[in-house]
């Protein structure tokens with residue numbers, strides 16, 4: 605069951621590089637990208653405005669290269685470029701499915717994509733174009749999770765959807781503990797006090813300070829995005845100021 609009065613009318617979807625790699629440990633899995641694109645098109649057709657931030661960890665992570673001696677800012681520039689590669693792959697897939705998109709980069713490369721211009725991004729969203737933000741924040745030492753929180757605040761997103769390959773957030777590491785339980789609702793303060801790893805501290809505090817709900821969910825599970833945004837099902841884990849089931853479904 606759905607309704608036209610969706611609670612989340614404008615969303616920021618964060619896709620990590622890992623998600624775009626599908627079952628691979630490196631690079632882009634085009635089947636995974638196609639699958640995710642199909643899900644995005646479906647919710648966009650219902651009129652949900654979609655902004656996205658893509659990661660680059662499937663190609664290059666600055667901190668890993670710095671750990672073996674590379675200059676950190678230089679390594680981070682490489683990481684930011686990796687996110688642009690992912691953004692272009694995603695743009696291509698979405699457009700082949702008939703969905704208009706724009707890529708905006710935080711580092712100027714105008715032959716390839718638009719520069720990040722907030723007001724222009726807002727106009728695209730209003731016109732039903734998916735806006736893919738690439739190159740993170742444009743600055744080294746940050747993550748694309750932080751870019752996602754920042755862009756979510758800048759475009760006034762109703763929530764930040766953190767797409768992962770797991771069902772949500774658990775009370776303890778499900779890889780280590782068999783009795784780990786998936787949490788459905790957590791407040792920002794509970795997440796902090798229980799030291800639940802949701803996003804890095806900068807990203808998390810930006811969401812908390814701006815009261816942007818975060819939903820962590822498994823995007824590779826077919827139909828999850830629609831279930832979450834259109835049908836209002838409590839998929840994944842909702843992190844918000846108040847907790848409880850109030851953050852799902854129709855407004």
Ligand code: UDP
Pocket residue numbers: 619620621622658659660661662664665666667679680681682683684686687739740741742743744745746747748749750751
């Ligand atoms: N990066 C950066 N500044 C940013 C965002 C990203 O320098 O604002 C670099 C950093 O090196 C990072 C890489 O881009 O390792 C890829 O981003 P991230 O690791 O966040 O990707 P994800 O884990 O989401 O795939």
